[in-house]
Amino acid sequence: MxxxxxxxxxxxxxxxxxxxxxxxxxxxxxxxxxxxxxxxxxxxxxxxxxxxxxxxxxxxxxxxxxxxxxxxxxxxxxxxxxxxxxxxxxxxxxxxxxxxxxxxxxxxxxxxxxxxxxxxxxxxxxxxxxxxxxxxxxxxxxxxxxxxxxxxxxxxxxxxxxxxxLLIACSLFAIFVTVGIVLSLVFESIRFFQMVPITEFLFGTSWEPQIPIRADQIAAEGAFGWIPVLLGTLVITFVAITISVPVGLMSAIYLNEFASPGFRGIAKPLLEILAGIPTVVYGFFAILTVAPAIRAWGAALGIPVAPNTALAAGGVMAIMLIPFISSFADDALSAVPRSLRDGSMALGATRSETVLKVLFPAAIPGIVGGVLLAISRAIGETMIVVMAAGLIAKMTINPLDSVTTVTVQIVTLLIGDTAFDSPKTLAAFALGLMLFIVTLMINIVALRVVRKYRELYD
Amino acid sequence: MYDMNRVENAVGQDEIKISARNVQVWYGETHAIKDVDVDILDKTVTAFIGPSGCGKSTFLRCINRMNDSIPSARIEGEIRLDGEDIYDRSIDPVQLRARVGMVFQKPNPFPKSIYDNVSYGPRIHGLARNRAELDEIVERSLRDAALWNEVKDRLQEPGTGLSGGQQQRLCIARAIATSPEMLLMDEPCSALDPIATGQVEELIDHLRQDFSVVIVTHSMQQAARVSQKTAFFHLGSLVEYGETDEIFTKPQDPRTESYISGRIG
Known part of the structure; x- marks a missing residue:
């Protein structure tokens, strides 16, 4: 009909x-x-x-x-x-x-x-x-x-x-959907905070959400302090960013300033292929290649290394972020006017002096914006950590230990036997809300930084 | 200090700073400069005039090897700076550019403070042993560029915040801070208003005491006002070169005459 x-x-x-x-x-x-x-x-x-x-x-x-x-x-x-x-x-x-x-x-x-x-x-x-x-x-x-x-x-x-x-309607649609998602997160989180006090959630240092959902089940008492989960996320993000930022920036500088057009023509598309690999494939790579390698090194050096380390998950996430940061930095460097380059060269500066002292400072806003966006991607990244990070929340900042992340916990809380009126399930929404707030703040800072310094050269 | 330079001025007036012989430049297949022979004198302002695309900027950029960064550019012939072939293998283009400063068409201050803009060159080349010497170089350069009085109280503010004319004088100060032997100016006033142009022209006349200055310009009046020697380029060739007065009053070549009287251009 x-x-x-x-x-x-x-x-x-x-x-x-x-x-x-x-x-x-x-x-x-x-x-x-x-x-x-x-x-x-x-x-x-x-x-x-x-x-x-x-x-x-x-x-x-x-x-x-x-x-x-x-x-x-x-x-x-x-x-x-x-x-x-x-x-x-x-x-x-x-x-x-x-x-x-x-x-x-x-x-x-x-x-x-x-x-x-x-x-x-x-x-x-x-x-x-x-x-x-x-x-x-x-x-x-x-x-x-x-x-x-x-x-x-x-x-x-x-x-x-x-x-x-019609154009107004389309943009309003996007806004309403976003508002709807946020509201649903907020309402479910409010239900969660009625069962678990918000102070316990925000400041608690123990995370054991596997509580019984039927009276006859045997399980732990349950504890919902998100600090260890947050800490795990931060450790993995830190590892990912410390590896990907220098590598991404240097590859961008090389491609933009030093590489011959031929090499650039090959290397840039290859980097973009790296950006197109599904994260699930990175997950395989982390479990099958990186984690065993790190464990072998640890054994050789006599350091105790957990089977699924934050280093492996963060390192593989870094590989995922390299093309992201590199292409941001590349755009930022290319956007620096040619006149600045010429001005520096004409004063007798070498290429690397020009890059380091003129182009890089001029491109900083774009680069910082890219790095902050990469951080919020690392925080929200799910598949790699689901596959490569641990499940147990530990209060540790040792990257060789096994940690869990906010996204991993959301996934594990929502798969399997769930009931939408138990704190176990609702905790996922609270975690999602916190994750949303954290990435939102990073994005706001990123936009501010970019806007504030954008018009420096002109 | 200037008095001493003026004495030298009289002595150095006829010394040849740049001597170019049989210079050819190709951009890919395009023959941009054809058989240019020219001797540029020390302590003199030399103006390059000619219609757009005649090769005057290209030739200017050969003198400090700025064309090296253009992959398709190919240069033949011989350009000597104080008798040294600047395209010789033993010459480091980076060092050459410290000796031959350049000012561009559009003011291009770095997005840094005024002080950092001027001290950029001296820092790179290690011209100052300590902060006090660096301060002195910055002050002297800004004074020589007739900008000191306008910016002395705000040296730490960004150079991009200055007006167009001030920015261009900042770029000149930046160029002379490395103590070059000559200064190349590629249409330095084309982005400036008449008042700023007047200030820069006055400055160019003043700079003649210390440097050999080459200026590319589209304004015949400007060439007549600031230069002692004028070279007229047309379609990649140097048509006529001589005393500015002579070029403008009794040009030898009919092409020069038609250009300065406005018939071609």
Whole structure:
């Protein structure tokens, strides 16, 4: 039914386009001077049909099922939904839905079968109703726009206004989705903080979230202090950044200033391939190659090394970040005007003096921005640490020890046997919220730094 | 100090600083400079004039080997600075550029403080043994560039915050801080207003006491005002070279005459 509605809509839009364009051209041929080209009159009609009808259809489809459900549930015989909890009501509703789809298990009560039949009838009716509404809107739009065709009608500006509205709608959509995500995190976190005090979460030094979710399970008491988890994240991020920043910067300086065009032509795409490797593959690399190598070195040197060290996870994350930092720094260095380069060379500076004393300071804002973005990526990176870092939260800053990260904990809390009213599961949302706050602050600082120093040379 | 230089001035006036013979420059397949022979004198302002694309900037950039950084550029012939072939293997272009300073068309101060801009060259070349000497070099250079009185109270402020004319004089101060023997100026006033242009021209006239100055300019009036010698380039060739007065009053070549009277350009 929806398919037919859309097909009808497109036909109406096309018809409106043809009709108005022809009408406009007829006016022109009749000797009048049109303000807008015939095409704009046509476009105006097509958009006037499409935009309101599509908005109505989408809203309709979004609301239809909940409206029908409400009608069905209120039409159930008295007593059917009394004295049962919300879970039971959900169960009844889904049983009615599956009966309506023809999947009958056992022998349902006759009132359920009756409700299912009513559901099917309502859905069919809703489909026809939608079709009628779309047809009505299209017809109305066609009628109104057809009457608007006149030599002085500014169809060109009218079309522009509609497109302007669409652009606003798209950007608002992105903003609303972001707000929605943040709000859902906040609400779940509030539920968590009702069960676990926020001070315990923020300042507690022990993280043992594996509490029993059924009364008969044997598990630890549970502790939700995020400090060790945060510390693990910071250790791995620190390792990743200390390796990737120098390597990334130096490779950018080499590629930008010293490499021959031929070498640059090969090396740059290769670096970009590095940026395109899925993080899961980096995860393999960390477990299968880097972690054993570090353990072997540790054994050779007589240092105790954990099987899944922060060094391995952070080191592999560093490899992932190198192309990121390198391309940021490369852009920043390329953006430094050639005149500064020439000015320094003309004073008798060598290439490396020029890079170090003139280009690098001038490019610092871009480079710092890139590094801060890399830090927030390292903090939020998930797959590599899920595969290569540990699960147990330890209060340690030793990179040769096994640590866990915020993202790893979120993943482990949400896979397997979960119930969305236990602190174990809700803790994931609290962690997610904290992670969001930390990366948001880093991004704000990054943007500030970039903006503050951006116009230094000009 | 200047009195002493003025004495030298009279002596050094006719000494040849740069002697170019049979210079050819190619950019890829384009023959940008053809058979240029010229002798540039010490303690003299020499103006290069000519229509756009005639090769005057290219030739200027050959004198301090700034064309080296352009991969497609190829230079033949001989350019001697005080009798030394500057394209000889034994010459380090980096050292050469410290001896032959350059000022560009658009002011290009580094995004650093005024002090750091001027002390950049002396620091790189180790011209000062301590901070006091460096301070002295900075002050002397800024005074020579007629900028000291305007900036002496804000040496630590960024050089990019100065006005266009001040920025250009800062670039001149930066260039003379390395104690070069000559100064190349590539249209130094084309981005400046008439007042700043006047200040820079006055400065150029003053600098003649210490350096050999070569200035590329599009303004015939400017060439007539500041230079003693003028070279007219056309389509990559040096058409005419001589005393500025002569070039502007009785040019020998018909092409020079049409250019200075505004018929070609």
């Amino acid at each position: 929806t398919g037919i509605a859309f097909a009808m809509l497109l036909t109406a839009a096309l018809a409106g386009y043809m009709m108005n364009r022809r009408a406009a051209l007829a006016l022109r041929d009749g000797g009048q001077r049109l303000h807008s080209l015939g095409m704009f009159h046509g476009m105006y009609a097509a958009l006037a049909v499409l935009v309101p009808a599509i908005i109505v259809t989408l809203l309709w489809l979004a609301l239809q099922s909940s409206v029908i459900d409400a009608i069905i549930m209120s039409g159930l015989p008295d007593g059917a939904t009394e004295n049962v909890d919300t879970g039971m009501v959900q169960l009844i509703k889904s049983e009615i839905h599956s009966i309506a789809r023809g999947r009958v298990f056992g022998t349902p009560e006759p009132w359920k079968i009756e409700a299912a039949e009513r559901l099917n009838a309502l859905q069919a009716m809703a489909g026809w109703l939608l079709l009628a509404v779309v047809a009505l809107i299209s017809a109305a739009a066609l009628f109104v726009t057809r009457r608007s065709v006149a030599s002085e009608f500014r169809a060109r500006q009218a079309v522009e206004r509609i497109i302007y509205g």
